[in-house]
Amino acid sequence: MKPDIWMPLYVADYIADTGRLTTEQHGAYLLILMDYWRNGAPNDDDLELAQITKLSQDAWSNARAKLKQYFSITEGKWFHKRVEQELVKATSNKQSAHSRAMRGAEARWGKNKDASSNASSNASSNASSMLASCPSPSPTEESNTKPKRKRSATCTIQTFLNNCKEDGVERIPKDDPIFDFAEKANIPLDMVRVTWQQFVRNNKESGKRQKDWRAAFRNCVRGNWYKFWFIEADGTVKETSQFRAMKKDLGDDHVQ
Numbered sequence: 001m002k003p004d005i006w007m008p009l010y011v012a013d014y015i016a017d018t019g020r021l022t023t024e025q026h027g028a029y030l031l032i033l034m035d036y037w038r039n040g041a042p043n044d045d046d047l048e049l050a051q052i053t054k055l056s057q058d059a060w061s062n063a064r065a066k067l068k069q070y071f072s073i074t075e076g077k078w079f080h081k082r083v084e085q086e087l088v089k090a091t092s093n094k095q096s097a098h099s100r101a102m103r104g105a106e107a108r109w110g111k112n113k114d115a116s117s118n119a120s121s122n123a124s125s126n127a128s129s130m131l132a133s134c135p136s137p138s139p140t141e142e143s144n145t146k147p148k149r150k151r152s153a154t155c156t157i158q159t160f161l162n163n164c165k166e167d168g169v170e171r172i173p174k175d176d177p178i179f180d181f182a183e184k185a186n187i188p189l190d191m192v193r194v195t196w197q198q199f200v201r202n203n204k205e206s207g208k209r210q211k212d213w214r215a216a217f218r219n220c221v222r223g224n225w226y227k228f229w230f231i232e233a234d235g236t237v238k239e240t241s242q243f244r245a246m247k248k249d250l251g252d253d254h255v256q
Contacts, residue, residue, distance in 0.1 A: 007033070007037040007086075008086055008090070013082075017070070021066065021067075024055075024059070024063065025063050025066055025067060027053070027054075028053035028054075028055060028060070028063045028067060029067050029070065031052055031053050031054065032049070032052055032053060032067070032078070033080070033083060035052045036078075036080060036083050037083065037087070038222075039219075039222040039223060040219060040222070040223065041077040041078055041079050041080070042077070042223075043076060043077060043078075043223060043224075044073050044076050044077060044078055046061070046064065047230060048224065049064065049078075051230065051231045054233070056233075153211055154209040154210060154211050155209060155210070155213075156203070156204075156207055156208070156209055157200055157203040157204055157208070157210070157213060158204055160210075160213045161200070171196075172196060172214060172217065176214060176218075177218065178192065178217065178218045178221050179192070181218070181221065181222060182221065185231075185237070186235060186236070186237045187221070187229060187237055188237070190247070191228050191229055191237075191239065191243060192221060194228060194243060194246055194247050194250060195217075195220060195221055195225075195226060195228060196217060197246075197250040198228075198246055198250065199216075199217055199225075201250070226242060226243075226246070227240055227242050228240055228242055228243035228246070229243060
């Protein structure tokens with residue numbers, strides 16, 4: 001559950017920590033924090049950070065020197081200690097609220113089940129009598145009933161794809177949140193498709209294991225991991241040479 005609707009801002013703490021920022025630097029800092037809240041730690045990439053802050057490359061170069069003090073740049077990402085703490089807290093609160101709602105629903109439906117079970121008790125007694133007269137399955141019949149395979153909490157991308165095929169489900173459903181994100185960000189479906197193909201190829205080669213491959217793919221698109229596009233100042237999305245080369249190399253499988 002991702003807390004992407006609201007973001008806490010402790011005004012007193014913020015003002016105390018940012019007293020020496022200019023108006024432009026305040027705006028850039030807040031835009032980074034809001035993007036961080038929705039999409040995770042941004043990449044240590046000046047082009048991407050300039051896009052997030054809506055600054056020109058020169059203006060971002062000046063702002064970067066001042067703003068980087070609020071972040072820890074690790075493994076190519078800009079991490080913010082306070083945002084990470086608040087994300088954990090917000091996710092926990094959202095999960096707790098969801099659990100309470102589920103328990104309330106179960107309690108309400110449980111009462112209805114009790115009422116309906118009383119109404120059907122006579123029918124159940126008759127059914128029990130009929131079942132008692134039926135022979136139990138033979139050892140041969142029992143041995144032909146195979147238990148369902150228990151799946152691991154984490155798996156490789158190939159196992160995930162095999163499971164989707166076995167279960168008859170789409171790898172990336174048409175109602176997946178990533179398509180809504182792409183539409184709002186003006187990212188063409190073709191770019192999402194090629195990103196998926198590259199995502200599958202990379203993870204097949206690495207043998208990496210994930211608990212939720214769909215969530216990992218969403219992060220991949222939101223973070224533009226493969227640098228397949230860049231965003232102009234007016235919000236227009238333009239493809240990169242990396243995208244054109246990868247599109248030509250990967251073929252025509254569709255995201256599904």
